[in-house]
Amino acid sequence: MAITWHGELFISPLVYRKLRKYQKTSAIISGHHDGELIARTLQLLNITPLRGSSRKGATAVLLSAIKSIKDGYSVMITPDGPKGPRHSMSDGAVALAQRANLPLMVVNFKANTFWQLKSWDRFVIPKPFTTIDIYHQILDVSSMQRDEAKEYLKTQMRTYTI
Numbered sequence: 001m002a003i004t005w006h007g008e009l010f011i012s013p014l015v016y017r018k019l020r021k022y023q024k025t026s027a028i029i030s031g032h033h034d035g036e037l038i039a040r041t042l043q044l045l046n047i048t049p050l051r052g053s054s055r056k057g058a059t060a061v062l063l064s065a066i067k068s069i070k071d072g073y074s075v076m077i078t079p080d081g082p083k084g085p086r087h088s089m090s091d092g093a094v095a096l097a098q099r100a101n102l103p104l105m106v107v108n109f110k111a112n113t114f115w116q117l118k119s120w121d122r123f124v125i126p127k128p129f130t131t132i133d134i135y136h137q138i139l140d141v142s143s144m145q146r147d148e149a150k151e152y153l154k155t156q157m158r159t160y161t162i
Helices: 012-019 033-044 058-070 092-100 146-159
Strands: 025-029 047-051 074-077 104-111 114-116 124-126 132-139
Touching: 012 025, 012 104, 012 132, 025 033, 025 058, 033 047, 047 058, 058 074, 058 092, 074 092, 092 146, 104 124, 104 146, 132 146
Parallel strands: 025 047, 025 074
Antiparallel strands: 104 132, 114 124
């Protein structure tokens, strides 16, 4: 499973695909009309969208994610999506990782120069020709209590973010 902040969706899926070229992958994407753009973009990277979010269709999308994992897919999640607050940690990523007994791959980046939108997630768009530092780490939260795991993930993810 892979997790990234919502505001880093411009680069993080590309990084993940580079690291896991042949891994069958799906991603939990909001069922909202804004999610359609993200879903179509991820399909270009051969990432299958699972539509739903923690606010709408949470149970159905988590069941789809569990089925996807059983079918050999990795699942990508933005724990602060689809509407925030920014850099918050919903239960979904931790619950799914613990239920499937899988580690989480955190994927973040820092760009030296970038534009940052005034949206809730402060979406980051690296400027052309900038240097981008990529961060990824495999974390095991299987033996932690849910709240402890969420806090640990949030701390690790905030270490390498803008």
